[in-house]
Amino acid sequence: MxxxxxxxxxxxxxxxxxxxxxxxxxxxxxxxxxxxxxxxxxxxxxxxxxxxxxxxxxxxxxxxxxxxxxxxxxxxxxxxxxxxxxxxxxxxxxxxLGRERLQPVVLVGGGNLGSALLRYQGFQKEGFEVVAAFDAEPEAVKARGIGVPVFSEKELEERIEADGVRLAILCVPGSIAQSLANRLVSAGVSGILNFSPVVLDVPEDVVVNNVDLALELEHLSFFVR
Structure with missing residues (x-):
């Protein structure tokens, strides 16, 4: 730092x-x-x-x-x-924190949660800009009225490397989370905000922050019984 x-x-x-x-x-x-x-x-x-x-x-x-x-x-x-x-x-x-300029971020997985995050207007205020989203069915994501450019997952490596993106948000099912994380890391991503319900195996120089919403609710429920 x-x-x-x-x-x-x-x-x-x-x-x-x-x-x-x-x-x-x-x-x-x-x-x-x-x-x-x-x-x-x-x-x-x-x-x-x-x-x-x-x-x-x-x-x-x-x-x-x-x-x-x-x-x-x-x-x-x-x-x-x-x-x-x-x-x-x-x-x-x-x-x-590297916020003197907007940091580019990509989002992978444009389902319900991913689309909600793409609509969130607070990222730029905090110094981040979601420059692209990737999904297996990009047209379906675009139909949700998303303003961020949405591409096929097949273009993931090419666009990340071209834009020099180092941060990614992962919102995909657990069954494919690791394989997509591997692709993100290979393309140059070194920080992943992981909403998938799995623990990712990444190199030591890659930072992963896990956000498990169900786990957080379970934790909260203990204190409100």
Whole structure:
């Protein structure tokens, strides 16, 4: 992960333009940084210039000590009694997460769930653009009124390689999920958001985030019995 070095908490402008270097950040911390970024974006929209660690932690649903630990990856900055500069911190996290420009994403599987995700308007706000969808029956997906270009799965490798796409959303039945994941990885995809109900076997340098909706509901049901 890229991160700023030589941070000067008394000079936010120098902080924002400092050079970047590579550093390893735990996967769970990256997830929390995404939540902090979303909270900071709301503060920016509301015109708030600074935020305390306790206020940001409360908005993100974490303990202040955890937030300060996560933000320590950026070095020591912020002003005691005033807090963190909202726009500067949001910019730093956005840079770390690769959101300075829209990241292209493809979606594989245009069934009910896939089509619902293709209609979702919030991806661009968070820095992502679904540039193409793939399905065994592309015409049937197009008939659902999808605005994203939909192609046959046969064109998957060609279009991913041509567009330099590195992120994919997988919404296919479990029986074909692994074979399609293999094709995605071979085409250059290194991050997969997996909605298929199977555990994918991928190389170590490929990151998979699994979203099992039935499993999540089962987990919730335990607490509402």
């Amino acid at each position: 890229a991160i700023r070095s030589e941070l000067d908490r008394s000079n936010p402008e120098a902080f924002a333009s400092a050079p970047v270097e590579r550093i390893d950040i735990p996967k769970k911390a990256i997830y929390r940084l995404s939540i902090y970024h979303r909270c900071l974006q709301r503060l920016v929209e509301n015109g708030q210039e600074t935020v305390s660690s306790s206020a940001l932690a409360k908005a993100a649903g974490v303990k202040p000590a955890q937030l300060r630990k996560d933000l320590a990856y950026f070095g020591q900055f912020g002003t005691r009694g005033l807090g963190y500069p909202v726009e500067t911190l949001a910019s730093m996290i956005r840079d770390l």
